[in-house]
Amino acid sequence: MRLLIPCVETHTCGEPTRTVIGGFPNLPGETIRAKQVYIQEHLDHVRKSLIREPRGHRGMFGAILTPPVSPDAVCGVVWFDNAGYLSGCGHGTIGVGITLVETGMVPASGPLTTFTVDSPSGLLRLSVRAEGGRARETSFENVPAFSVGSDLAADVPGLGRIHVDIAFGGNFFAILDAAQAGLEIRPDKASHLAEVGLKIREAVNAQVPIRHPTMPHLDRVQIVTFVAPPTRPGARYLNTHMFGDGAIDRSPGGTGTSAVMTALYAKGKLAIGEEVVAEGIAGGLFRGRLLRQTALGDRPAVVPEITGPAYITAFHQFVLDSDDPWAEGFELH
Structure with missing residues (x-):
């Protein structure tokens, strides 16, 4: 049996998003989280x-568009990487915004097209800015963010x-200074950043208990962020994020910038309201700010x-053949 999966490819400051726009059966579930689990x-x-x-590689990242679950949303989205599924993704949100407007799935409405998207972590409010007849960048209002703690200790082997x-x-x-782990944030150091990031994540999750106040299934650190002095004029800091099974985010990171702020x-x-410019390992820049205070359960948030740019790089029709011995792919480490 052959399954055809159409995708739109984008990159956001160098980080790919492979957005699945069809080919899936009807996904049961009244929430995006339920669809994700299915x-x-x-x-x-x-x-x-x-x-x-x-078809992909260790650093590939994906999104699956689903029917919306909220009355005002244009669609839902499920995020996935080389290790499984995530509750949020900022560079992916920027890429999905560009994809929806550039392909006409969401009709453009002048220089700024605004709409909402359902995600596993909540409703995302997107504004896609156009210039010269092209969608150039996406701003999105993220879900509420909060601090678990500052300067928390963890013992890491090595x-x-x-x-x-x-x-x-x-x-x-x-989040930690790269220098604290003896690291430099450079493209030629990506493998070492990934190796150390995996050790740090394992140690932190074993030693520091965490739990989201309204989504209790979120109870572990998924991503390790290394921060260093910037190299680009105007940037406040340089950072990179280790996610999944040792992948390194090429972009400045959207949920990462949210967490660092x-x-x-x-x-x-x-x-509140102060702009931050974050630099990624590939040299791209995101702009971020905290819009307002809120609460998440009984926790201040x-x-x-x-805001960041993304570009369409390809339109793919993937063929998944059940007779193919490598239909589910393979990994080299």
Whole structure:
């Protein structure tokens, strides 16, 4: 049996998003989280096929568009990477925004097209800016973000004791200065960043208990963020994010920028409305700010906004053949 999966490919400051726009059966579930669980339990072979070699690679990232579950949303989205599924993705949100407007799935309405998208972590409010007849960048109002704690200690084999800030920006992040781990944020150091990031994540999750106040299934750090002084004029910091099974985010990171801003705010180092420019390992820039204070259950929270560019790179029709011995792909480490 052959399954045809149409996708639109984008990159956001160098980080890919493979957006599935069709080919899936009707997905049961009244929430995007329920649809995500259904895909994970019944259709995970599709994720593996699209992410792994020979169709993908270790750093590939994906999105599956679904029917909306909220009255005002244009669609839903499920995020996936080389290890499984995520509750949020900022670079992917930017890429999906460009995809929806550039392909006409969401009709453009002048220089700024606004709409909402359902995600596993909540409703995302997108504004896609057009210039010269082209969609250029997406701003999105993220779900509420909050700090778990600042300068939390964890003992990491081979590193000793480190201190991290933990914040939720759509995913849970452990944030630390790269120098604390003896690292440099450079493209030629990506493998080492990934290796150390995996060790830090394992140690933090074993030693620091966390749980989202309204989504209790989110109870572990998914992403490790390394921060260093910027190299681009105007940037506040340079960072990269280790996610999945040792993948390195090429972009400045959308949920990552949300988490870093939230950690800075918790330390009194960032004000509501103050703009932050974040630099990614590939040299791209995102703009971010905290729009307002809010609450998440009984926990104080903030609402981040992130802006960045994305570009369509390809339109694919993937063929998944059940007779293919490598239909679910493979991984090289």
